[in-house]
Amino acid sequence: MPAGRYAPSPTGDLHLGNLRxxxxxxxxxxxxxRDFYLRLEDLDRDRFRDPQSQINDLEEIGIxxxxxxxxxxxxxxxxxxAIETLAAxxxxxxxxxxxxxIREAAxxxxxxxxxxxxxxxxxxxxxxxxxxxSLASRRLKPALRFRPKVDNFTVVDQYVGEYTGAVxxxxxxxxxxxxAYNLAVVVDDVAMGVDQVVRGDDLLTSAPVQTYxxxxxxxxxxxxxxxxxxxxxxxxxxxxxxGAVTLSELRDLGHTTEEILRLLSKSLGLPExxxxxxxxxxxxxxxxxxxxxxxxxxxx
Ligand code: GLU
Numbered sequence: 001m002p003a004g005r006y007a008p009s010p011t012g013d014l015h016l017g018n019l020r021x022x023x024x025x026x027x028x029x030x031x032x033x034r035d036f037y038l039r040l041e042d043l044d045r046d047r048f049r050d051p052q053s054q055i056n057d058l059e060e061i062g063i064x065x066x067x068x069x070x071x072x073x074x075x076x077x078x079x080x081x082a083i084e085t086l087a088a089x090x091x092x093x094x095x096x097x098x099x100x101x102i103r104e105a106a107x108x109x110x111x112x113x114x115x116x117x118x119x120x121x122x123x124x125x126x127x128x129x130x131x132x133x134s135l136a137s138r139r140l141k142p143a144l145r146f147r148p149k150v151d152n153f154t155v156v157d158q159y160v161g162e163y164t165g166a167v168x169x170x171x172x173x174x175x176x177x178x179x180a181y182n183l184a185v186v187v188d189d190v191a192m193g194v195d196q197v198v199r200g201d202d203l204l205t206s207a208p209v210q211t212y213x214x215x216x217x218x219x220x221x222x223x224x225x226x227x228x229x230x231x232x233x234x235x236x237x238x239x240x241x242x243g244a245v246t247l248s249e250l251r252d253l254g255h256t257t258e259e260i261l262r263l264l265s266k267s268l269g270l271p272e273x274x275x276x277x278x279x280x281x282x283x284x285x286x287x288x289x290x291x292x293x294x295x296x297x298x299x300x
Contacts, residue, residue: 021198
């Protein structure tokens, strides 16, 4: 059965922007006869928070999902196998760089921010052995990065159209052993039969590397739909500093869940409906938006 999914990272309460994207992802899957899954992307243990409030809030606005909630930290064997599959194709290399090394090398080489400057790609076996030994003496290991065979890749997004972006040598497994987001997201989408990915457009720039990685793992890339983010009144991505932005904060101010659903459906250019089932009915008229919604929360 083809499926869509919502895949939050449990790093804190969902805000209106997250809930709005979750609604669009859910309605896109349900209105096209797909299954819908909830997957908790909890591999980053440094930022982990109890996911229960996220689950409660999604239920509260009427989103439902098939099967159990999928939890990435329970699927580590799958990610390990994927790294082995990529390594067998020569698509993995060891990286000894610290964040600071990357920052400094990137700025010297004028690499765009966030992109890997390629430092460890050309190392000799001898140099690597030395670096490995030095890390091992501090009980550390090198990170593993992806070695793509292309620089760019083009994806087709059902809302944005064709998008070409860099395929970076992204981290697959951190030096502390944690599997990285770009690997896990792809492995899980393939393993779960997800063929429709609707998510925030902050991840559009990751779609080329994820598509390429999917193909390298022998999977079929999903259809993407990247939804514009919600911005706060200052024009930056909606965040805590903007006041009451989560369901519980809004409810503390006396707003009902029905009111919040009306606000979200209106923000998507749809008739104001007060339940998820009515949202699904009006969703057929959804015209994908290309500009962010600027939300001005009430003063608290
Ligand atoms: N877990 C990611 C996030 O919360 C989203 C992953 C995805 O939808 O591909 O930003």
